[in-house]
Amino acid sequence: MREGGERAPYGADDSRKLRLIEAITNAGVTDIDVGSGITEAAFVRNVLDAKYLMGRIPERTEFSFNLTLKTWEPLCEQLARNIPREYLKEMYVSIGMIEIDSENKLFERVAERLRSIGVGRLRSSLLNAFSGTVDEDKYAHLNAQIERCRQQGISLIRINDSVGTLLPDATAILAANLVHDNPDITFYLHGHNDRGIGTANSLISVFHGFQMIEGGVAGVGNRAGLAELESIATVFAERGIGVEAAPLDVDKLSAAARLSEEVFLAAPDPYRAVSGFLVENENAGIVNVPDYLGVSRPVDYFLNRIGLFPVYIRQILAEAGADPGMLKDDELIQQVYERLAEHMDGLYERKRAEYDRISADVKAFYADMVRLQDVQTTALEVIRERADAEVATAVGA
Structure with missing residues (x-):
């Protein structure tokens, strides 16, 4: 859900996003990454109301909200303002970019701030620009960040293939070693599909010890997308792999995948694996x-x-x-x-x-996407309007 909203050039309205969450949870998914923007905290409140007050979302479903150490201040404020403490204690907040200002222990201070507003559970997201393989320096850096998470009581860690350049053989080695060296941590791969192998990498990570898997219905995610959940569920069914929280329904995941195109205003893909409407x-x-x-x-x-x-x-x-x-x-x-x-x-x-x-x-x-030059144009418009207002005030005086 989070990356679906981030990729959608024109956004998505909350009522349709809630429908998509209901469709995804009805297919058996029990853990949803729900948002990261300033306006998303209010949406999360609506989602949690739908779960706890309306019973529209299964009780077992868990939600996480993402912030990075570049965006934490306004997001903490929005979480505290929009979400009651009884909800905050039940949801996860995932902290990313934890290397920022590490000499001043910014990550540790943000974790404490989140706990002070009532957040009950934390995750961490470790960003990586893998170059096909994982050398000893990158692996050591990963483990150093994992140790910082461990010191904060965080045991659920997402390993990001942030630019989609990790290769399957390196994924196997990385997953096996991380699990071996950190038996107290639950890992999951965030596999981007820039090279068309995000789904393969995600499957390989599980085959080599990672305990969770992350993706999107229809593979929705930034750029070329993430691992396709309906494809993963199909392989699981064929290989006899079960999901502990709930069984996955491939047909319902495929229906949710097609719904996601409508929700995020994406052109329908008729030949997408498993869930494309013409693949059969x-x-x-x-x-x-x-x-x-x-x-x-x-x-x-x-x-x-x-x-x-x-x-x-x-x-x-x-x-x-x-x-x-x-x-x-x-x-x-x-x-x-x-x-x-x-x-x-x-x-x-x-x-x-x-x-x-x-x-x-x-x-x-x-x-008609809003591009970076539009920020400059808008800033110029605001500056001109302020200047005109100052002139008008001076003339009036």
């Missing part, structure tokens, strides 16, 4: 390898020009229970073939024009 469509008219191998799975068949063969027209009619005499009529089969071919050729031309229009509309949709 298969071309019936070519050598269909899964069917040839006897793999049982739900499939919606279609035909296109490449897959159109008279032999498959005959087979499709036969499987539909057509009269044997019809199946022997080669001229009929050829006429059906030619008519379908003509229809498909015309359909392509129409869909080509529609695609060009849709593609242009999607690109135009994302053209």
Whole structure:
């Protein structure tokens, strides 16, 4: 949820985000990273009301709120102002960028500040710019930060592949060593998908000892996204891996993934693994390898020009229970073939024009993002308005 909101160029309204949380928890997810912005503290209050007062979210569900040592002051203020202490003691706050001002023990002071406003549980998020592997210096640095967390009573630590450059073999080594060297810590990987391997890295981290896994439905997250929870749940089901808190429902996770596109105003991805709305469509008219191998799975068949063969027209009619005499009529089969071919050729031309229009509309949709130069422009506008106001005041005087 947090990175979904951070990536969404135009944000998302609270009512839709709450619907998405309900869909995710209904699929069995019990731990949700819910926000990090100044306005999100009020949203967290709404979420916790939905859980504790309305019963719309399962009792077992836990929520965490993120802040970094660059943003902690306004966020602490918002948490204290918007969330009752009885809620604060039940939720997690995750602290990131803990290296900042370490000589003055800023991390330790912020942890104490959070406890003073009533936060009952802390996590930590360790940012890393891995370069494919993990050398001894980076590993030593990680363990030094883990020790600082340990001294604060923090035993739940997220290891961030912050720019998505960690490779699977390095993930295996890193996870196995961290777990071996820190048996009192629960680790989980925050695997970004910049190289297309965030989901693979996250699975490997669990296979090598990490005790939790983090991602997003539809892989929602900054840039190319995070590990896809519905894909991970599918692998878990196939490998007989259980989740201690609650069983995961792949179909419901997939439905939540499609809902997330609507919530965060993301163009639908029809071919996303597991949850894309067209991934269960298969071309019936070519050598269909899964069917040839006897793999049982739900499939919606279609035909296109490449897959159109008279032999498959005959087979499709036969499987539909057509009269044997019809199946022997080669001229009929050829006429059906030619008519379908003509229809498909015309359909392509129409869909080509529609695609060009849709593609242009999607690109135009994302053209209005607030960019860094808008900050400068807005600052200039404010300065000018203040100057004009001062002149007007002077003239009035």
